[in-house]
Amino acid sequence: MRCGFVAVVGRTNVGKSTIVNGLVGEKVSIVTPKPQTTRNVIRGILTEPRGQVVFLDTPGVHKPRTRMNEAMNRSALESVESVDAVLWVLEAGRPWGAEEGRLAERLKGRAQGLLIVLNKADEVRNKALLLPVLEDLSRRFPEVPLYPMCALDEKDRKGLLDQIFPLLPEGEPLFPEDVYTDQPERQLAAEIVREHLFGRTFQEVPHCAGVLVEQFEEAPAEGGKVTIHCAILVERESQKPIVIGKGGQNLKAIGTGARKELQSLLGCGVELRLFVKVRPEWRENAAILREMGLA
Ligand SMILES: Nc1nc2c(ncn2[C@@H]2O[C@H](COP(=O)(O)OP(=O)(O)OP(=O)(O)O)[C@@H](O)[C@H]2O)c(=O)[nH]1
Numbered sequence: 001m002r003c004g005f006v007a008v009v010g011r012t013n014v015g016k017s018t019i020v021n022g023l024v025g026e027k028v029s030i031v032t033p034k035p036q037t038t039r040n041v042i043r044g045i046l047t048e049p050r051g052q053v054v055f056l057d058t059p060g061v062h063k064p065r066t067r068m069n070e071a072m073n074r075s076a077l078e079s080v081e082s083v084d085a086v087l088w089v090l091e092a093g094r095p096w097g098a099e100e101g102r103l104a105e106r107l108k109g110r111a112q113g114l115l116i117v118l119n120k121a122d123e124v125r126n127k128a129l130l131l132p133v134l135e136d137l138s139r140r141f142p143e144v145p146l147y148p149m150c151a152l153d154e155k156d157r158k159g160l161l162d163q164i165f166p167l168l169p170e171g172e173p174l175f176p177e178d179v180y181t182d183q184p185e186r187q188l189a190a191e192i193v194r195e196h197l198f199g200r201t202f203q204e205v206p207h208c209a210g211v212l213v214e215q216f217e218e219a220p221a222e223g224g225k226v227t228i229h230c231a232i233l234v235e236r237e238s239q240k241p242i243v244i245g246k247g248g249q250n251l252k253a254i255g256t257g258a259r260k261e262l263q264s265l266l267g268c269g270v271e272l273r274l275f276v277k278v279r280p281e282w283r284e285n286a287a288i289l290r291e292m293g294l295a
């Protein structure tokens, strides 16, 4: 069997989490149309007769403006050091920029176990436009295989997996075959709330917001409810009413969406309470970042 670790890296919003979820076949990481969605390195595990792949979905590389964003970049860049293979995801229609330059520097000298994925190829209507992009990349990385794909296409994902397995060493699985992530339920809950929050806030608000689980109580008896209390941290007073919405409608919708998802994930009833709290500059606060696994 072939078993190993694969880091999925790239600029923010190129589709890394979509690829990991699609390959693993479960929702491991939250996905939103907004950049900087993934904040922690998240492990997604795929087991099949060929072997086991432990994917490290990483935060997208971007220009950091806060301590939190620095930690996100650092964890993404460091992830490539400890893995058997790296999937470097670029966007087919917008392949090279400063972020790619940073990653290229980090991946220099790593021709082995590196695969470049050109995702969102479906968004490039005129496929002829892909040719110069592929030519440019093969000049920059002559020994690295290039794989154009659409993360939403099952055939493309299967083809990608066929390229990944040969990059892994012979070995035995590390995780039982029914485990698809090692995230604790608390973290899954925080992430799901954050996904719904991202879906219902705009401009700078989602980037200034974070979610902390303050209480997570198992159901007291069979058929009982799990109680989850989450703090939604924002940075300014003016952001609080935006999250809460008119008459509390927005916060209610975030809570309902997240609760439904958590119920099906945990397989039981969930009582979810959300509290919006103003914590100026929390993204610079080491203690809060540590609590979120970001420092
Ligand atoms: N059209 C198209 N959209 C895609 C594809 N892959 C991902 N997306 C969309 O791109 C957006 C970003 O996807 P994510 O998977 O969150 O991207 P990411 O690279 O993990 O982003 P960060 O975590 O912010 O770094 C989402 O709206 C996805 O639905 C693709 O192949 N084609």
Ligand SMILES: [Mg+2]
Pocket (backbone or CB within 6 Å): 016, 017, 018, 029, 030, 031, 037, 038, 057, 058, 059, 060
């Ligand atoms: Mg992501």
